[in-house]
Amino acid sequence: MSETKTEHFADRLLAAVEAKGSPVCVGIDPNIDMMPKEFRTDSDDPMEQLQRVSEFCADVLEIVAPHVPAVKPQIAYFEQLPGPQPFFGLSLYSGVIRAARKLGLIVIGDAKRGDIGSTAAAYAQAHLAEKDAADAVTVNGYFGADGVRPFLDAANETGRGVFVLVRTSNPSAGTIQDFTDKDGRTLFEHVAGHMAELGGNASVGRCGYSCLGAVVGATYPDEARRLRKIMPRQIFLVPGYGAQGATAADCAAAFKDDGTGAIVNASRSVIYAHHRHPDMDWKQAVEKATKEFAKDIRLAVYTK
């Protein structure tokens, strides 16, 4: 079932960013309560509800595809969808991946999987080696190298990528990730150094970046600058823009001076933009939000 890709993930991602002119990614987080009224149904039939979610996701992909290089479906929202049996909503997750790739989008599966080596290999098989797997997947690095290496091996084999959590964007992230050693080094810097070493030994693409990247929240720009130095070969996936409060200037801190090295994600502020523009057709609202997001990040990154 595994598929071999010849082109390196980082090269593909950078080429896609260049083609679209902005290093951004739209998060696909299907939440029935937030979808436009056009997709609401009074039916209790879970298949009917799933059908509406599927249509909403397909429409969002069509709207954003001309403007952004990548999308990031968040698997948690698909796992919890209603259905005839638990986890049936994951069929939509796979459908979103397939539809996005057909539209020429790079797909980052936001699954934050992670376990000990033998189990990590099973996750890597499911999320990176299958034909219909995403182009990259997010991974939790709490297990250390032997929990990440199976994902990295699968990524190397299939031309895919891995983004390891380093600094997350949520309010309580610091209670764990700011834990500091006697030399003043934080846990997230320690994880960054460890993963940079692991990724440095992995294949690096023509562009100079590894297929092992890092999740670095935009809500902490000073930390992003420090991490940029610790992880020179890592592409940063940057959540936190928009609904979580980070500005485009905050996000720019994750990039190198040449404007490469990161991709900024926005989810709710883009795909549910109709809530901010109740007078507008929902599709127009999402397109407007997508274009503004892409432009804001482009300006902040390429003119910093």
Added chain:
Amino acid sequence: MSETKTEHFADRLLAAVEAKGSPVCVGIDPNIDMMPKEFRTDSDDPMEQLQRVSEFCADVLEIVAPHVPAVKPQIAYFEQLPGPQPFFGLSLYSGVIRAARKLGLIVIGDAKRGDIGSTAAAYAQAHLAEKDAADAVTVNGYFGADGVRPFLDAANETGRGVFVLVRTSNPSAGTIQDFTDKDGRTLFEHVAGHMAELGGNASVGRCGYSCLGAVVGATYPDEARRLRKIMPRQIFLVPGYGAQGATAADCAAAFKDDGTGAIVNASRSVIYAHHRHPDMDWKQAVEKATKEFAKDIRLAVYTK
């Protein structure tokens, strides 16, 4: 779709342990290459392969149910099963949960989910609030309190449990989890303290334990003893026995002197015991391994 249980998870788990006479849990990790030859098929049809995996899991549950209080299906192995579409194998994961509960077993879903608050709530809905959800789920605490609280809230509401990763059993765990502050405190002790505080405010059952427990690998018994003091109200889920090298005496370190406070898991060494007993009927081999496992832990814990 949510279900309200009146009895507290910790009380249910302790009652089940007492009824079966041993604080053990069997891991259900379906791996086609390791299953007995009776379940092998030459067919390329994924539905045929899935059917065999389903039969194997059902048989294993029947064999272990009289001897152990709990099982722990590892969702990674179900996510990577073959099927007509990606993640179709999760229908078997739900099937295992249902079948195990019918047999009176407590089910710990080993999913190691974790994300920022709003996304953690989606995972909590999928893994703890649905009618057919497991009795407890494992969670990665790298996000801090706001990533764990949605799971804890769902657990409190539904009489279910959460086990947060504190010290994992894999070889490279220490590269991250042994990161040490200026006072000599390790990251895993810091996480333990943080989670004990979070769990302490949550409802504690009649037995004195919280519905927020901790994963504490048996491969580091000295550390389990230290953690036992930091987390007096937490039930420890203890992986690492058997295939990963920990002895019954190592596992006993995770328990209080009264023999409560932990449940020891073994997966491969039990469900694939036929590899060690090639002359024996596979069911007899698994039953023998289950009974020996339960007896070894019972003796080590109750006579320490």
